Every structure is written in C-alpha cells, then in structure tokens.
Amino acid sequence: MYFDENTVEITGTLVWFYKICGREVWLMAHSIIPDQQDDNIDIGRFLHENTYQRNKKEIVFGNVRFDVVFQNQDKLVIGETKKTSKYEEASRYQLAYYLQQLKESGLDAQGQLLYPEEKKRIDVILTEDMERELDEIKLEIKKIAGLKKPPKVKKIPFCKNCGYKQYCFS
Numbered sequence: 131m132y133f134d135e136n137t138v139e140i141t142g143t144l145v146w147f148y149k150i151c152g153r154e155v156w157l158m159a160h161s162i163i164p165d166q167q168d169d170n171i172d173i174g175r176f177l178h179e180n181t182y183q184r185n186k187k188e189i190v191f192g193n194v195r196f197d198v199v200f201q202n203q204d205k206l207v208i209g210e211t212k213k214t215s216k217y218e219e220a221s222r223y224q225l226a227y228y229l230q231q232l233k234e235s236g237l238d239a240q241g242q243l244l245y246p247e248e249k250k251r252i253d254v255i256l257t258e259d260m261e262r263e264l265d266e267i268k269l270e271i272k273k274i275a276g277l278k279k280p281p282k283v284k285k286i287p288f289c290k291n292c293g294y295k296q297y298c299f300s
C-alpha cells in the first residue's frame with residue numbers, strides 16, 4: 131500500500147508510539163501485523179495490559195476515546211487510566227494530543243494520568259509549548275509514514291516487549 135503524508139490518520143496511539151519508537155510508527159501506519167506467535171507482548175495485548183479496560187463512562191469524540199471524564203470545580207478533566215507509569219512521557223503526549231483535539235473543537239480541558247496500582251495521578255496541562263511540540267510530532271509522524279522504507283532499527287529497552295521484535299532483529 132502506498133502512503134504519503136496525507137493518507138495517515140494521526141491517532142493518540144501513534145503519538146504514544148512515536149515517543150517510543152519511530153520505526154514502530156512506520157510499521158503500524160503501514161498496517162504491518164506484529165508477530166502474533168511472539169511469546170512476548172504484541173501491540174494489541176501490550177496496549178490492553180497497560181491500559182485498564184475502558185469503563186462505561188467512555189466518551190467517544192471523533193477518533194478520540196476517553197476513559198473517564200469528570201468535572202473538577204469549573205474545569206473539565208479527562209482521565210486516562212494506565213497500569214504502569216513506566217511509559218509516562220509517551221502517555222503524557224498521548225493525553226495532550228487528546229486535549230488538543232478537544233481544544234480544536236472548542237472544549238477547554240485538562241488531563242490526568244491515573245495509575246491506581248501505584249496510587250499516583252499526574253496532571254497533564256496543554257501548554258503552548260506542548261502544543262507546538264505536538265504539531266511537530268504530527269508532522270514527524272506523517273513524514274515517517276510517508277517514507278518508502280521504515281527507519282533503521284535502534285535497539286531500545288522497549289524492543290523486548292515489542293511484537294515487531296522478530297521483524298526487526300531476524
């Protein structure tokens with residue numbers, strides 16, 4: 131399948147993976163299926179195990195889904211519940227991307243990453259700097275998706291949990 135910079139649909143998941151591995155963004159954008167036989171964690175399973183089952187309060191907004199939505203004093207707060215804070219930076223950008231989507235539709239909201247097992251909550255505020263970074267990230271994702279070949283393999287700790295491990299290292 132041929133991709134150019136305009137055919138890839140940016141999602142929060144792609145933003146998350148961009149912060150982990152650019153090569154993975156290319157593989158996902160090109161619908162390359164990760165190794166289902168891998169004893170380690172494939173992408174679907176990985177996301178499932180690192181994100182709590184969405185509850186009944188799920189809100190669907192365009193291509194964005196939120197786990198929890200609540201009102202904090204006079205502010206709308208959207209929450210994303212994760213099992214581990216190990217990938218906190220990627221999760222912050224993912225949530226900020228959702229906040230930006232809401233803002234573009236006229237809704238001013240704040241975010242909160244929720245880690246119940248660690249009894250931890252991290253506020254995510256969409257600052258101007260964050261927005262600028264997100265705009266760059268979106269351009270970069272489009273550029274990566276438009277490449278003819280995936281970016282070169284760079285071994286990172288995440289590789290051991292990645293469903294593309296066989297694809298990248300055999």
Ligand code: SF4
Pocket residue numbers: 151152153154157283284285286288289290292293294295298
């Ligand atoms: S195995 Fe490593 S290099 Fe390959 S896609 Fe996964 S994270 Fe990226």
